[in-house]
Amino acid sequence: MVDREVSSLSLPDDWPAHPDLSMALNRMGCFDWDLDSGLLYMDEAALDVFDMAHDEYSGRPEDLASRVPPSEGARLDALVAEALKNGSSTYGAYFRIRTREGGLRWSHTQGSIGRDTSGRPRRIIGIVRDATQELADSTARVEQxxxxxxxxxxxxxxxxxxxxxxxxxxxxxxxxxxxxxxxxxxxxxxxxxxxxxxxxxxxxxxxxxxxxxxxxxxxxxxxxxxxxxxxxxxxxxxxxxxxxxxxxxxxxxxxxxxxxxxxxxxxxxxxxxxxxxxxxxxxxxxxxxxxxxxxxxxxxxxxxxxxxxxxxxxxxxLAAGLQQAMLPRRIPAVPGAQIAVRYRSARLGRDIGGDWYDVIPLPGGRVGAVIGDVQGHDTHAAAVMGQLRIVLRAYAAEGHTPATVMARASVFLDELDTERFATCTYAEADLSTGVVQLVRAGHIDPLLRLADGSCRRLPAEGGMPLGLSAEFGQLEYPVTTIELDPGQTLLLCTDGLVEQPGADLDDGMQMLSAMVRTGPRDLQQLADKLCEVVDERGGEDDVALLLLRRKGADLPQTGGRLQQHVAQNDPEALSSARHMIRAAVRAWGARERSDEIELTADELMTNALLHTDGGAVVTARVLAGAQRRLRIEVDDRSSVLPRRREAGEAGVSGRGLMLVDRLADVWGVDSRGSGKCVWCEFVVPDRH
Known part of the structure; x- marks a missing residue:
């Protein structure tokens, strides 16, 4: 079938080509090496691979030495000798040939070793070919x-x-x-x-x-x-x-x-x-x-x-906007204090978290300072923080004690139906006396920087974090009282300022104390310096920082204080309180306004006893400052705020607050945790 198909085709006369022609066209020649005589036969194609004419070759391998560089010849001889010695039947190798013009080109030889019955090599028959293009293509593929x-x-x-x-x-x-x-x-x-x-x-x-x-x-x-x-x-x-x-x-x-x-x-x-x-x-x-x-x-x-x-x-x-909305827009100016606050977000995350600070002006020259950290670094933590900050401010402004503020905030967080808890430190400072009441809820201790620049840790007994204390029914928060002298600075911060992966918290507190001790005296510069360290460190936690310094000059100092409890249906206690007010007016050099002061104090005491269910506490104190003032405070246990009313038909009731408003230089009402305080102040002359 194949022969019939082939015979029907028109083919060249020399088809199929002779093997010699095929090998010559592909630059491939044959050799036959008799190992006993040492003669090496090479056909015309093989000599052409070596770029050698027929009359230049005598049949001895030594004649090829002029075309093979010594290093290549030594390598080729060693390869053949090893193949003959180890019993191999074939060998092959690439080697370079030097042309007549002095250039080098690649060649390849392949030999088949013939041995006698004893295994002795007697003859090598093989081919030699030009491998220049082959290796060029191979190199190109490797490079590609x-x-x-x-x-x-x-x-x-x-x-x-x-x-x-x-x-x-x-x-x-x-x-x-x-x-x-x-x-x-x-x-x-x-x-x-x-x-x-x-x-x-x-x-x-x-x-x-x-x-x-x-x-x-x-x-x-x-x-x-x-x-x-x-x-x-x-x-x-x-x-x-x-x-x-x-x-x-x-x-x-x-x-x-x-x-x-x-x-x-x-x-x-x-x-x-x-x-x-x-x-x-x-x-x-x-x-x-x-x-x-x-x-x-x-x-x-x-x-x-x-x-x-x-x-x-x-x-x-979005996070930056939300964080700004959650933190106080501005810190109020507090008479008698310098305040610096900072917030830095974590290096990783969404630039938002549960850390916060707050400053709360309170009645009577007092101020509340809050630092806290809600668990987590996401929008949920920020949302919880915002709510917690608001309720803490509200409880503090109502006049609750620091311990009560913490306890109520913990209950609120527990009832918020969130799995987050929060650590917090709340400090209530009376800037006129320097007395500071500290309450800690699982938070790190504050630091105190003295006027000479030295810094120390303030160990304060603390309670459980907010939310957890309510869950476990441990709402007792002990209060630590310290005195903040003029020029001293209270430092409150979150743990992101002191904690580092793999480092002990105490080491972090010591490092922070050293930075505060060597930092600038200016409060704002000190806050910036501490935040620079945080920025360079690139921590993985947020940082909130609050610095509060009590000023050393122009502080209203307490010049004296008298207090009397007046129970309902106790005429003698009421008379004693009136005598106390009269004595205070004479002792503090306010005789010129004695009638106004005594009448106003009497109205406030009477209102408290008539319109509440319990007694009252009357306090008289003198405050020194740009103007010396005498202050009367009447505390009661009712949360109902007083209001001015028109006088009744008999003209007896409804004139009390109108008299207070006309006679006192300034008056007001402060909510307290257990009720309220109605107060009034009178400017009195300095004593010489």
Missing amino acids: DADRRRRTSVVQGTTAALAHARTVQDVIDVLNDSQGLENLGATSLVVGLVEAGRIHLVADGPYGSFVPGTRYTRIDEQYPMSEVVRTLRPRFIESAEDFAGSYPILWPHITGLGITSAAYLPLIAQARPIGAIGLLYSDRTGFTADERNVLIALGSSIAQSIQRAMLFEQDKD
Whole structure:
């Protein structure tokens, strides 16, 4: 069947070719080496491989030495000798031959060893061929594979670097600063992001390359970025002529940059374009299929990183706004005190957490200072913090004692139906006397910086964290009382300022004490200095800081204090309180206003006894300052606030507060945890 088909075809006369012709055309020759005589026969094709004429060869291997460099000959002889010795039946080797012109080219020999019955080698029959093109093709493949691996590693390395980028600028910096751009051979890059139907150029190539009017461009304009965003397909510009012809509006402005080719890639995330990136080249033209695939893969990785960065920046803006809304907008000016507050978010996370501070002005020259930390670093922690801050402020403003403020806040948090707990320190300072009452709820101890700059820890007995104490029924919070002298500073902070991974808390407190001791005296500068350390350290926890310093001058000092309890239906106690007021007026040099003071005090005491169910506590004190003042306070256990009323028909009731308002220089009502305090003040002359 095959013979019939072949005979029916028109074939050349010399078909099939003789093996000698096939070998000669492929630069391959034969040799036959008789090992006993040492004669080495080589045909014409074999001699041609060695670039040797027939009359130059006598049949001895030594004649080939002029064509084989000594190092190659020694290596080839050693290879053949080893094959003969170890019983091998074949051998093969690549070696170099020196041509008549002095150049080197690669050859290959393959020999079959013939042995007698005893195994002694007697003859080698083989071939020799020109391997120059073979090895060139092989080297090209190796180089091509290496180049492909290099480009793949560039994508992998760039992707790994982009994994740490948090913002869009971080992504651009990675591309500009990493070796990925250099390895890809690009001169520079341009990046544009889609915003409100336009493309915003956020990276504009090398210095001086920005084209005026291209910061914002429409997607329908004739620019390469606009094209890839519209079509969602990459655009590979093969040459300068291609660039000039395709984009005549842009090209005249960038001609001087020496751009010879460019690759513009759409940045696609979740099936929608978010921007485009352009890689500009100045020393190449054209792109191979492998190069295009690598660039497309790189564009996909960059798109995911930019989308992640954009979402992070949106979250960051939202978090910053929420954090600002939760923390106090401003710290009130407190007479007799200097205050500095700071908040720093964690290095990782969403720039929001449960740390907070607060400053609460209280009646009678007192101030409440709060520092706290709700468990967690997310919006839920911030939401809980905001609610807890509000209720703490409300309980403190109502006049509850520090221990009661903490207990009620713990109950509130427990009833909030959240799994979060909070640590907190609440300090209530009377700036006129310097007495500070401290309550800790699972929080770290405060620090005290003395006027001479030395700093020490204030060990304060504490209770359980807020929320947990209510859950376990342990609402007793012990109070620690200290005295804050003029010039001394109370430091309250969250544990992010002192805690470091792998370090002991006591070591952190000692480090903080050393920083405070060596820090600036100015309160604001000291707060900045402490936060700089936190920023440099890049901790993984939020930090809230509150510094409160009692001023040393112009403080209202207590010049005296008298107090009397008056029970209902106790005329003698009421008369005794009136005598106490009269004596205080005479002793403190306020005789000129004695009638006004005594009448006003009597009205306040009478109102308390008539309109409440319990007794009253009457306090008289003199306050020194810019103006010396005599203050009368009447505390009762009723939360009902007094109000001015019109006099009744008999003209007897309803005039009390009207008299107080007319006679006193200033008066007011303060809520207290157990009721209220109605007070009035009179300016009295200084004693000489």
